[in-house]
């Protein structure tokens with residue numbers, strides 16, 4: 001048993017001071033506010049680890065290389081495809097290792113990887129067929145971050161459209177082949193959960209949706225939903241209903257399902273997501289980067305939808321920024337402040353249940369021992385009220401991170417990966433040098 005004393009800690013019922021936390025192996029045993037100091041002192045603010053509920057690790061290589069151009073989500077997507085073509089199990093592992101290390105340094109202790117780079121392309125298969133997934137598992141192990149591998153079904157190039165050649169490597173051919181492949185994937189580590197994803201209603205034909213939902217039963221099931229108005233318009237003209245209604249019709253919605261983005265929804269869509277217990281993952285820094293629009297976060301929360309947050313394209317990797325952006329976007333949209341409480345913002349940032357880890361995300365007895373220490377004496381946090389840290393802190397203020405009872409980051413240094421900056425520089429540089 002190890003005991004820590006936290007100057008401040010974010011507990012399930014809010015901020016507390018002088019908090020003694022007892023940890024045995026990978027679990028929190030007790031949490032006692034207003035305790036006398038002990039030898040292991042954690043100054044500043046200690047919060048539960050952050051859950052990154054939506055990630056495509058390889059998109060990190062697009063940061064600072066697509067952002068100063070004009071264009072739209074769709075022109076950005078072309079560059080993303082060009083990058084995807086260059087990835088194989090070796091360079092994917094090396095890149096993801098740096099990306100996950102950046103997340104670990106920012107305070108994320110688990111990442112939901114929405115994984116669709118399955119095959120080498122041209123109808124070929126890796127041997128074993130899960131080589132790309134194993135690359136992610138190894139990278140996550142190196143970076144000491146828990147992984148939820150959301151194995152993504154991707155079968156079509158649009159409504160009633162064949163795959164583009166560049167999309168072929170995302171596809172197993174049909175939904176049965178997808179299910180068979182996912183069934184045979186068994187990562188041999190307790191730090192990995194396997195779930196499923198429907199890429200979108202654009203990429204999975206309606207007749208295949210039910211099979212994915214059936215396979216996923218009881219596991220996390222994620223789906224990109226209504227990120228772009230064009231998806232809604234095409235879905236309406238092809239199926240006569242919104243993407244949300246289509247997913248519902250085929251049994252995709254439910255309490256283990258998370259709608260990613262959920263940006264352009266009707267009132268009925270919002271009610272339907274609430275009624276079915278579906279969650280919604282917002283990715284505010286990506287959505288603003290791609291010019292997607294502002295999703296109805298408050299309306300969804302009011303309908304009973306549990307919100308989570310993801311860094312998605314990794315234009316920015318900063319859980320604090322994602323959390324406050326939820327509130328800031330609302331302020332811009334409705335011209336009022338205080339749309340979300342701090343507890344709601346922290347709840348979204350700590351929503352591990354959305355990626356299949358319900359035992360994490362809170363500093364409480366019985367919870368997994370994932371925690372993050374934040375410096376309250378940096379230039380940007382000096383003088384703030386600790387309770388309002390979400391409105392001032394950044395990833396750069398995270399000094400220490402514990403995952404499953406072990407420190408993965410100490411004094412701002414990753415414990416396993418000596419120089420994550422060099423890893424990212426090298427791997428991203430190599431990818432863009434290849435023609």
Ligand SMILES: [Zn+2]
Pocket residue numbers: 054055056114224260312
């Ligand atoms: Zn995404």
